[in-house]
Amino acid sequence: MRKLLFESLIRPPLTEPRPPVSDAAMTELAAAVERSARRRLGRSLSIRAVDAGSCNGCELEMHALSNAFYDIERFGFRFVASPRHADVLLVTGPVTSNMAQALERTYNAAPDPKWVVALGDCGRDGGCFAGSYAVLGGVSKVVPVDLHIPGCPPSPTDILKGLLGLLENVNEKGRVS
Amino acid sequence: MSALSHLIEKGASAQHHAPWPRAVVDPAAWTSAALELAEGRLTLLGLWGEARAVHMALLDEPASSIAVISLEEPADGYPSVARHHPPALRLERAVRDLAGLEPRDLPDIRPWLDHGRWELRHPLGERAATLTGPDPYTFLRAEGDGLHQIPVGPVHAGIIEPGHFRFTANGETVVRLEERLGYVHKGIEALMAGADLIRGVQLAGRTSGDSTVAYAYAFVQAAEAAIGLAVPPRAVWLRALMAELERLANHLGDIGAICNDAAFPLMLAHCGVLRERVLQTANNVFGHRLMRDRILPGGVAVDLSEDGRASLKALLAEIHRRLPALVELYDNTASLQDRTVGTGRLRGELARQYGAGGYVGRASGRGFDARGILRYPPYDQLSFEVPVLNEGDVNARVWIRIREVDQSLSLLGQILDRLPDGSIMRDIPVINEGREGMALVEGFRGDVLVWLRLTQEGGIERCHLRDPSWFQWPLLEAAVEGNIVADFPLCNKSFNCSYSGHDL
DSSP: OOOHHHHHHSSSSOOOOOOOHHHHHHHHHHHHHHHHSSSSSSOOEEEEEEOOOOOOSHHHHHHHHHTTTTTGGGEEEEOOOOGGGGGGEESSOOOOOOHHHHHHHHHSSSSSEEEEEEEEHHHHHOOGTTTTTTTTGGGGSOOOEEEEEEEEESSSHHHHHHHHHHHHHHTTTTOOO | HHHHHHHHHHHOOOOSSSSOOOEEEEEHHHHHHHHHHHHSEEEEEEEEEETEEEEEEEETTTEEEEEEEEEEOOOTTTOOOOTOGGHHHHHHHHHHHOOOOOOTTTTTSSSOOSSOSSSSSTTTTTTOOOOSSSSOOOOOOOOOOOOOEEEEOOSSSSSOOOOOOEEEETTTEEEEEEEEEEETTTOOOHHHOOOOOHHHHHHHTTSSGGGGHHHHHHHHHHHHHHTOOOOHHHHHHHHHHHHHHHHHHHHHHHHHHHHHTTOHHHHHHHHHHHHHHHEEEEEEEESSOOTTTTTETTTHHHHHHHHHHHHHHHHHHHHHHHHHHHHHHHOOOOHHHHHHTTTTOOOOOHHHTTOHHHHHHHTTOOOOOOOHHHHTGGGGGGGOOOOOOOOOSHHHHHHHHHHHHHHHHHHHHHHHHHHHSSSSOOOOOOOOOOOEEEEEEOOSSEEEEEEEEEOOOOOOOEEEEGGGGGGGGHHHHHHHTSBBBBGHHHHHHOOOOOOHHHHH
16 A cells, blocks of 8 residues: 555646636526525535436546546535535436435525536436426426536536536625625 | 246247247246246346236346246236245336236235326326325334334435435344335336337436446347347447446446445545546547447447557556556455455355346356357457356455456457457348347346337337346345444445436
């Protein structure tokens, strides 16, 4: 183990450069900004991931955000274990009927101010599962959505861009309205 | 004569079911198949229903033969298989929910996928409107002094798919674990009905995101078997290339994640780097990190360029260079071994009874591998081994993954060296008659089964997808018993069953 640790000291870092803030994300945020909370969050966001019926593709990329390449914590983002600790709910999936109540309860358990980010094509409108008897078709059918990050699944860089957009908008004005 | 061919001969053979036969049998033959399963002479591969028939896919392992038997018009119910052979239990509960067919004498009649929240009942059968709201779900009982229950989920603490676990514990020791799944049921099989093949493969590739290649691969193989279409050799080899890359990425991620659950994040960090390298290379070479929508009916969507071949070679060399130190670290860290050795032990008999695929079966002495047994191309021309261990603990499941990484690296090298030239796509011919096809493809988690029936016009009439997790989830319940609650994440991660693939 010592050898590996020493090697890590002399190896150049793997970290990817910071991606530019997504334009599409910014446009979507403009609407979200109107109804968001009026409080400075500091320079960090705590994220609670909620799988509301995804195929687990988005979850794989969410996991990738924590690897050495994206190292999401250097931007002040961290994944937390409880909605009670969360500023942001990162929700995936077309929201199945069987998960709708759990999603709603998770949302209600998160303290204000809070934002909901719908992740992936299913999160917008159900994606290729839209129209099924078992899905409601998009996160906004159950909880209000502030930002949508498209992709099937969105790459870690895409997710990072969207979240940075959210964070910067919240911080620059000291409030999100 | 093998038990399976005997069964098939007793029934009326279905026309155009490829590549294995399907026979319509009478209830007596159906029950005798259930008894053969219970005796361990056959292995259950799948059990699914439609409005007026119930089907069961069977494997005769010593003879390497597969067949489907069907029971038609079971309007007043069909003889339960689970009554004799427990691995069929959740499948029969699901058939009951989806197709409305009653298994007679089913030992457990609680719903499985249907939580009472859809607007209808029996979406794959004679649809009926739902009558009331959700009924309370009764968990199985565990009684005794000092027992307490710990309910977990469906929303978990980490970035995990949703499902509910009900632990009954005596102090720290788990006495009983009961799973309740179905939260991510998306109705994929109902969406398949009436879809064309392109939408079909899109849906199949989204059944379980981590196995997107395996599902698309199995789906197109089933469709091409039904149509009788031979795919260009280059496409066949590229499919296997993607399947091995997917296996490599998932195993690397799992090895790191299991160690992380044993409070050893250094392995996660290093394995995470290797996994990310695989995904980035896949993105550069095939245009998608998970290689989603890259396998299509008739071939593959993207060709491999010379640059692509070179970057894949560089990737293999890098993993070859970096992995040994990590394996050594895993093997020589006492604090890590202390958590994984002897934890979550799955007995070999159970693995065989449930026909457990993938690393779950192979770590408990069941060496089934669809690539090895069925030798579908191009694996019939490649050399590889199927590692098998008998310990059945978390450590064994990590080691199977490590050895499979070695095998995948070797397979990828062979494929890159011998990739045939030529086209990568062939047109789908018009068939003008209803046909059926089936495929079993080895995903990273185990064998993925796809069965489908095509209409005269070449659309999908009915498609069934069976994830290996169906037979692994119940084994997790067994493996956890007697372990401490704190070791559950470790056991769970070493199984890494799919929620979405199971719930559909």
